[in-house]
Amino acid sequence: MIIVIDFGSQFNQLIARRVRENNVYCQVEPADISIDKIREINPKGIILSGGPSSIYEENSPSIDTELFDLGIPVLGICYGMHYMVHALGGVIKRAEKREYGFANLEVKDALPLFKDMDNLFQCWMSHGDSAKELPPGFEVTASTENTPIAAIADHDRKFYGLQLHPEVEHSVNGSLMIRHFLFDVCRCEQNWTMKSFSEGAIAQIKDAVGDQKVIMGLSGGVDSSVAATLIHKAVGKNLFCIFVDNGLLRLNEKEQLEKSLTSNLDMNIKFVDARKKFLDALKGVTDPETKRKIIGNLFIEVFEAEAGKIQGASFLGQGTLYPDIIESKSAFGGPTSIIKSHHNVGGLPEKMKLKLIEPLQLLFKDEVRKLGLELGISEDLVWRQPFPGPGLAIRIMGDITEERLNVLRTADDILLQEIKAAGLYRKLWQSFAVLLPVKSVGVMGDKRTFANCVAIRAVTSSDAMTADWAKLPHDLLGKISNRIINEAEKINRVVFDITSKPPGTIEWE
Structure with missing residues (x-):
């Protein structure tokens, strides 16, 4: 195992993903983790992440310096390097020339991080501080024009520092630097696979649940479907899934999901028709947050009513992913904590008194897809693009009516048909249509029209934290x-959204 100490970097999840891509398990830990906890985890290596702070600022993040006495290899990235230099007796000061963006890295000592690389290549920098004096035992291993101390090494203690960010794609050879740290320095083994993960998770769920019952809300999305399949393999017919049709689904979505989930996965699934209840509650509502609250509260009400009919249930399954755990700062302790007490997760009522099973809480989205394939779930379901819980309600700007839903469903279905036919569906993070609250003048069949406008939204992303608008071919x-x-029907204008995230969001509401 490798642990990443989170000093507030926007890239800490990316560091963990880069490690896991090499089939080495990695988890992110807060900077206030105790030394005893690190000893208990017993990692093969430690990576200190970057962060927005300056080491000389008051209340800048820190970790117990006993970390450097554990005999464990350490890699410091950006602020992580600054902290290591500062903690071990070096000096960090504000840089004379700050460095943001691309820079050319000149290698002075190739071993071990720069092995098998050219002596000069492009890297990505993001810092306003630099190391001015190194602690005893360290040497400079790479420089840039603006940063004489861009990489450092203490070979005897296996401490390494990189001012650059190897985890981002902009850094040439960045992934290879991480590989060298994992295998040449830490001597890690490549035993983190979805097969080993699924076997361990199934055994753990079996042991915890026994012959008791598990309830799970099923959306038909990738996360909930994979989580349900994993739990189902552990407890079989003791898993009871509830699918709430809120009337805000895409064209023929309920029928397709019913076929794929019941036929292919052979689960106990109760399909609840709550369409009228949701549409009545949303009548005349245009504010996005109000829509979300109404839909969320109604889902809880419907789900609780159905769950109450299942006697003797002790557990609640959810498809929470690792980014949710990291971002919420929830307590977690590695592979042994996928089952814990239910603490109002997802807004479900405390009176349900269910223990929570989150079998995917250690996985990133790409790992969930790999796990789904490992579990035998169909590729169509595994590669399904994310679909928001509030459904089409947040893709219809303004009032939600059955008529407007049908207009959007048709437009959205056409969009997805063409995206799939062009072979782009899996290459896009999301692609969908948005019905705007404006009408415009048009001419159709020599007649003047005054009809709806639809926006096309298509983005590329690896984790939805950031996203770029997709450069779809003009002919498409x-x-x-x-x-x-x-x-x-009733659409006479189509526009294409070319906003990235940030500053925009992926969804419009």
Whole structure:
């Protein structure tokens, strides 16, 4: 195992993912982790992440310096390097020339991190501070034009520092640097696979649940489907899934999900028709947050009513992922804590008094997809693009009516058909249509029209934390627009959203 100490970097999850790509298990720990806890985890190596602070600022993040006495290899990245230098007796000062973006790294000592690399290559920097004096035992291993001390090493103690960010794609050879740290320095083994994970998780769930019952809300998305399948393999028919049809699904979605979930996964699934209840409650509501609250509260009400019919349930399953755990700062302790007491997670009522099973809480999205394939789930379901819990309600700007839902469903279905036909569906993080609250003048069949406008949203991303608008081919956009206007009723204009995240969000509401 490798642990990443979180000093507040926006890239800490990315560091963990880069480690896991090498089939080495990695988890992110807060900077206030105790030395005793680190000893208990017994990692093969420690990575100190970057962060927005300066080491000389008051209340800048720190970790017990006894860390450096454990005999464990350490890699400090950006602020993590600054902390190591400062803690071991070196000097960090504000840089004379700050460095943000691309820089050329000149290698002075290739071993071990820069082995098998050119002596000069591009890296990505993001810092306003630099090391000025190194602690005893350290030497400079790489420099840039603005940063004489861009990489350092204490070979005897196996301490290494990188001013650059090897975890981002912009850094040439960045992934290879991490590989060298894992295998040449830490001597890690490549035993983190979805097969080993699933076997361990199934055994753990079996041991904890025994012959008791588990309830789970099923959305039909990747996360809940994979989590349900994993739990099902452990407890079989003692898993009871509830799928709430809120009337805000895409075209034929309920029928497709019912077929894939019941036929392919052979689970106990109760499909609840609550369409009228949701649409009545949303009538006339236009504020996005109010929509979300109404939908969330109604889901809890419907779910609780159905769950109450299942006698003797002791556990609640959820498809929580690792980024959710990291971002919420929830307590977790590695592979032994996928089952814990239920503490109002997801807003479900405390009176349900269920213990929570989160079998995916140690996985990133790409790992969940790999696990789904390992478990035998169909590729169509595994590669399904994310779909928001509030459904089409947050893709319809303004009032939600059955008529407007049908207009959007048709347009969205045409968009997805063409995206799939172009072979782009799996390459995009999300692609969908948005119904705008404006109408515009058009001419159709020599007649003046005053009809709806639809926006096309398509983004690329690896984790949804950031996203870039997808550069769809113009002929594809033209075909999508032409089909939507001709085949979907009451639409006479189609626009394409070219906003990245940030500053925008992926969804419009």
